[in-house]
Amino acid sequence: MIQSDPGADLPDKDRKLSTADHVENGLSRILRLLLQELSLFYSRDVSGVSLLYDLLHSPWLQALLKVYGCLQEFREKKPVPTTHCAQQLSREVVEQLHESPDSLEIQELRQILQAPHYKALLSAHDTVAQKDFEPLLPPLPDSLPGDEEATRIVCLVKNQQPLGATIKRHEITGDILVARVIHGGLVDRSGLLYAGDKLVEVNGVSVEGLEPEQVIHILAMSQGTVVFKVVPVSDPPVSGWRTVHVRAMAEYRPREDPAIPCADAGLPFRKGDVLQVVDQSDALWWQARRASEPAACAGLIPSAHLLRRKQREFWWSQPYQPHTCLKPSICEYDYMKIDEKCVEADKEEFVGYGQKFFLAGFRRSLRLCRRKSHRGQLWASLRGTGTGGCCTAVGTPYEEVARYQRHPADRHRLVVLVGPSGVGVNELRRRLIEFNPSHFQSAVPHTTRSPKSYEMNGREYHYVSKETFESLIYSHRMLECGEYKGHLYGTSVDAVHTVLDEGKICVLDLEPQDIQVARTSELKPYVIFIKPSSMSSMKQSRKNARIITDYFVDMKLQDEDLQEMEELAQKMETQFGQFFDHVIVNDSFQDACAQLLSAIQRAQEDPQWVPATWISSDTEA
Numbered sequence: 001m002i003q004s005d006p007g008a009d010l011p012d013k014d015r016k017l018s019t020a021d022h023v024e025n026g027l028s029r030i031l032r033l034l035l036q037e038l039s040l041f042y043s044r045d046v047s048g049v050s051l052l053y054d055l056l057h058s059p060w061l062q063a064l065l066k067v068y069g070c071l072q073e074f075r076e077k078k079p080v081p082t083t084h085c086a087q088q089l090s091r092e093v094v095e096q097l098h099e100s101p102d103s104l105e106i107q108e109l110r111q112i113l114q115a116p117h118y119k120a121l122l123s124a125h126d127t128v129a130q131k132d133f134e135p136l137l138p139p140l141p142d143s144l145p146g147d148e149e150a151t152r153i154v155c156l157v158k159n160q161q162p163l164g165a166t167i168k169r170h171e172i173t174g175d176i177l178v179a180r181v182i183h184g185g186l187v188d189r190s191g192l193l194y195a196g197d198k199l200v201e202v203n204g205v206s207v208e209g210l211e212p213e214q215v216i217h218i219l220a221m222s223q224g225t226v227v228f229k230v231v232p233v234s235d236p237p238v239s240g241w242r243t244v245h246v247r248a249m250a251e252y253r254p255r256e257d258p259a260i261p262c263a264d265a266g267l268p269f270r271k272g273d274v275l276q277v278v279d280q281s282d283a284l285w286w287q288a289r290r291a292s293e294p295a296a297c298a299g300l301i302p303s304a305h306l307l308r309r310k311q312r313e314f315w316w317s318q319p320y321q322p323h324t325c326l327k328p329s330i331c332e333y334d335y336m337k338i339d340e341k342c343v344e345a346d347k348e349e350f351v352g353y354g355q356k357f358f359l360a361g362f363r364r365s366l367r368l369c370r371r372k373s374h375r376g377q378l379w380a381s382l383r384g385t386g387t388g389g390c391c392t393a394v395g396t397p398y399e400e401v402a403r404y405q406r407h408p409a410d411r412h413r414l415v416v417l418v419g420p421s422g423v424g425v426n427e428l429r430r431r432l433i434e435f436n437p438s439h440f441q442s443a444v445p446h447t448t449r450s451p452k453s454y455e456m457n458g459r460e461y462h463y464v465s466k467e468t469f470e471s472l473i474y475s476h477r478m479l480e481c482g483e484y485k486g487h488l489y490g491t492s493v494d495a496v497h498t499v500l501d502e503g504k505i506c507v508l509d510l511e512p513q514d515i516q517v518a519r520t521s522e523l524k525p526y527v528i529f530i531k532p533s534s535m536s537s538m539k540q541s542r543k544n545a546r547i548i549t550d551y552f553v554d555m556k557l558q559d560e561d562l563q564e565m566e567e568l569a570q571k572m573e574t575q576f577g578q579f580f581d582h583v584i585v586n587d588s589f590q591d592a593c594a595q596l597l598s599a600i601q602r603a604q605e606d607p608q609w610v611p612a613t614w615i616s617s618d619t620e621a
């Protein structure tokens, strides 16, 4: 039917037409011929042909092809305008029509020629014909004083957003200068003002001798278009900064900072927020936006140096407080006393998938040793944290981060659960492992106490000598450790590796002050904070809950315990929130379990922000 050469099968007459006219109306012609051929099939009722016939016959396609044909024709002809002054010609015609005898046709023609859209059409025609695309600038005056500074007039149309620039007064000259241009703001997007430009006038008002606040007032009062007269800076700053992503390890509230150059331009952030730093050209104030809002206008944040200084000042201004943020345990009540047997006798076996599984790392002695405020001199001295607790008061304010997505062939990331005592960390971890023991597992802890008759080395614990245990601490192979009833207990990095090397996901619970020890490129931990729900719903959901303390097991939760749990959770978040990758509120068990499962899946499969050093050490390795 249709060949690549459309004229090949045509009779001679048509062939001639086809070559002669193909520029003029090629496609319409092909369509017409196609329709002719289709009409044969159409009359024979061949299936699908009617659809094609109707489509090709449709008026819109015909009109489109006509437009296409005309455009092609004019493209070939390269038309030149008959006149460059169609408007003038039209005016003359209208005048002459006034003098002509009146008739309906003349009235109609006059109306057409005087209609605004027709006049606009002729105006556009003349502009194109005269190639008049540039605005005409007035000629420069002949006698320009030699010392006159070149000025620039900048017009900006204000919308609801701020202009996105700050100004300052030059200390010596008193000039009002643009101090900084905020990335992504109106001024930045206009590309017309730069840091260092000198303001001469704002909306026709001279700014000479004015204070920056007075200039701001003029700007605030102006509506719509703002006109600046500026002396441009001789070398506009070139933005050559590499954009970096950082995790805020501290909190910042610009409204409460009297030192910020412009509180409105400040970007508030909380611990753990990931920020994209777009400008570090100023030693004190950087520009950043939230990583989750890449299109947003940037805001001012203190530089790392400045924030560290602020942290130090704040720290010294605080009255001395013993580190009460991590209480050893919940209050004691007169329930069943712990004896040596119940300390060790947690439910550690279960049957799942037709197999018998053993739950290591759930023993009460291990959990109790974690809570002891006295965590051993050796551990404390190696960690440099005294008795543990609020060690991160002054540290790196921003941690550089990068996107990391685990390769399916790589070892799984360690999953760390953290939460105040009694919130349900243990129960959630136990349920997770019972849900799929071939996928989730806990690490087998170490202890210096001797094994009981029914225990097996490497099952309940790795039983080691005190010397071996201490050498593990010295060589930084212990993730956590504590002392209980004169024995050392702890979890080693190697025990975690054993689980990971089996292709499983290792799920640990750690005290928050131990998270930093686990934060290595080797383990790439994903930290989930388990948070208590509101007091009222906890009172409902925890009616049958039982907790253990330093002295009692199966203690019923009282209102004071719930209150204490809530306070402790707040303290943990305030102090260690920067390390939490995810937060789960443990209200209903079912929901919390489902959230835990999906968070772990995301951690292992989706891209996540991790410290940049984890990635660089991977690349170097």
Ligand SMILES: Nc1ncnc2c1ncn2[C@@H]1O[C@H](COP(=O)(O)OP(=O)(O)OP(=O)(O)O)[C@@H](O)[C@H]1O
Pocket (backbone or CB within 6 Å): 367, 419, 420, 421, 422, 423, 424, 425, 426, 427, 428, 541, 542, 544, 545, 546, 547, 548, 586, 587, 588, 589, 592
């Ligand atoms: N969402 C929940 N709804 C009802 N009960 C819960 C919920 N979460 C936990 N519990 C119950 O609360 C009690 C304490 O839980 P769990 O032992 O897991 O706390 P924990 O955070 O591990 O603290 P600890 O380390 O002190 O044991 C248990 O009896 C548990 O069954």
